[in-house]
Structures are given as C-alpha cells and as structure tokens.
Amino acid sequence: MKRPRLGILISGRGSNMLAFIDACARGELDADIAVVLSNKPGAGGLEKAAAAGIPTACIDHRDYASREAFDAALVGELERHDIDAVVLAGFMRILTPVFIEPFYGRLFNIHPSLLPKYPGLNTHQRALDAGDAEAGVTVHFVTPELDGGPPVLQARVPVLAGDSAETLAARVLEQEHLIYPLAIRWFLEGRLQLRGDGACLDGEPLPPTGIDFCAQPR
Ligand code: GAR
Numbered sequence: 001m002k003r004p005r006l007g008i009l010i011s012g013r014g015s016n017m018l019a020f021i022d023a024c025a026r027g028e029l030d031a032d033i034a035v036v037l038s039n040k041p042g043a044g045g046l047e048k049a050a051a052a053g054i055p056t057a058c059i060d061h062r063d064y065a066s067r068e069a070f071d072a073a074l075v076g077e078l079e080r081h082d083i084d085a086v087v088l089a090g091f092m093r094i095l096t097p098v099f100i101e102p103f104y105g106r107l108f109n110i111h112p113s114l115l116p117k118y119p120g121l122n123t124h125q126r127a128l129d130a131g132d133a134e135a136g137v138t139v140h141f142v143t144p145e146l147d148g149g150p151p152v153l154q155a156r157v158p159v160l161a162g163d164s165a166e167t168l169a170a171r172v173l174e175q176e177h178l179i180y181p182l183a184i185r186w187f188l189e190g191r192l193q194l195r196g197d198g199a200c201l202d203g204e205p206l207p208p209t210g211i212d213f214c215a216q217p218r
Contacts, residue, residue: 004188005034007083009091014045016089019177021052029181034081039093071099105194107142110180112172119147124165134158137176139183141194150199151210153179179213
C-alpha cells in the first residue's frame with residue numbers, strides 16, 4: 001500500500017515540522033513528508049527540511065496579486081506532490097476557500113491557545129493579560145473560519161508566576177510537538193474524520209474543545 005504523503009506549510013523556524021520529521025524517523029508516524037512549503041524565502045525551517053532530505057519550495061505571497069492567486073499556486077504545488085494530508089505548522093497566512101476546499105477534511109492547523117479562546121495573533125500575551133491560570137495549544141481541522149475549525153486535541157500548561165509571553169510560549173511549544181504528530185497519526189490510521197461540522201474519533205463525536213491530551217493514556 002502507498003505510504004501516506006504529507007505536505008507541511010511553514011513560515012518560520014519549523015520546530016513543529018521537525019517534530020514531524022522526527023516522528024516519521026522514529027516510526028511513530030507511518031508517512032512520508034513529501035514537501036515542505038514556505039511563503040517566506042528566509043524561513044529557517046526550509047534549510048532544516050532540506051538538511052533532512054525533504055523537498056522544499058518557497059511560494060512567496062508577495063509575488064501574487066491576490067490571496068486567491070497565492071492559494072491556487074500552493075494548491076498546484078501540493079497536488080504536484082500527490083499530497084494526502086496538509087499540515088499547517090506555523091504558517092502565518094490567512095487561507096481562502098481556493099486552498100481550503102481541495103483539502104477539506106485533510107487539512108490541519110496548530111494554534112497556540114486553548115481555542116475557542118484567542119484566535120488570531122499574540123495568544124500568549126493575551127492569556128497573560130487576561131490573568132488566565134492556564135494556557136495551551138489546539139490542533140484543529142481547518143475550515144474557512146479563522147482558527148475556528150473543529151478541535152481535535154488540546155494540551156494545557158499552567159501559567160506560572162513571572163511568566164512572559166516567551167516563557168509561556170516555550171512551555172506550550174513542548175506540548176505542540178507531542179500533540180500535532182499524534183493527531184495526524186490518528187488521521188492517517190483512519191480513526192479521525194471531519195463529518196458535517198464536527199470532528200469524530202473512532203466514530204464518536206469529539207467534545208467541542210477536542211480531546212484533552214493530558215487525560216490520554218500514553
Ligand atoms: C507555533 O507556536 C504554532 O503554534 C504557531 O506558530 C509557531 C510556529 O513555530 N502557529 C500560529 O500562531 C498559527 N496561527 P514553529 O515554526 O517552530 O513550528
């Protein structure tokens with residue numbers, strides 16, 4: 001049987017992408033990373049992917065007259081690589097239906113907050129400003145609503161006295177690297193689906209905020 005092929009989209013350093021490379025190398029994820037795409041020529045993750053022998057491409061959004069034209073170029077590149085699932089890993093562009101529709105149900109994002117709290121940017125600072133006792137991260141299916149698709153998995157971390165946005169982000173990032181490959185593993189195993197408006201695992205609808213990772217058997 002053909003091994004599933006992942007396309008990973010990044011805009012920056014690519015630590016989540018590296019978590020996928022490591023999960024594949026360790027055999028925890030039975031998939032090939034077929035291509036890593038960036039919208040930023042200088043994204044540090046591009047070099048890291050190339051060093052791991054993974055094909056990379058940069059599609060610079062500034063070369064396109066509209067979001068739709070940029071999205072169509074991304075779709076074309078991913079289709080050229082015969083992608084089964086798309087992993088947005090710190091990809092900092094808002095996507096239009098031109099991108100979302102062809103990959104609907106096999107398109108995932110990781111967002112550094114406990115959605116539905118804090119969609120958008122500066123999530124850690126917003127959690128600190130609100131005096132939240134905990135912060136976290138959500139893996140979700142992507143739908144046209146920004147950071148609004150059905151959650152699959154969430155991990156929580158405590159907010160500690162003296163935390164800055166940076167220290168909190170680092171604590172959350174450790175969890176990101178655990179939950180994102182796990183969610184994609186469930187999907188590739190055929191256990192995770194987007195049905196109607198909700199996510200299902202093993203045929204059961206997931207809670208509105210997804211599965212609580214801390215409550216998962218390891
Ligand atoms: C991660 O924290 C990810 O959750 C966040 O960007 C960072 C990328 O880091 N994503 C978003 O904010 C999406 N709106 P990485 O490049 O090291 O994976």
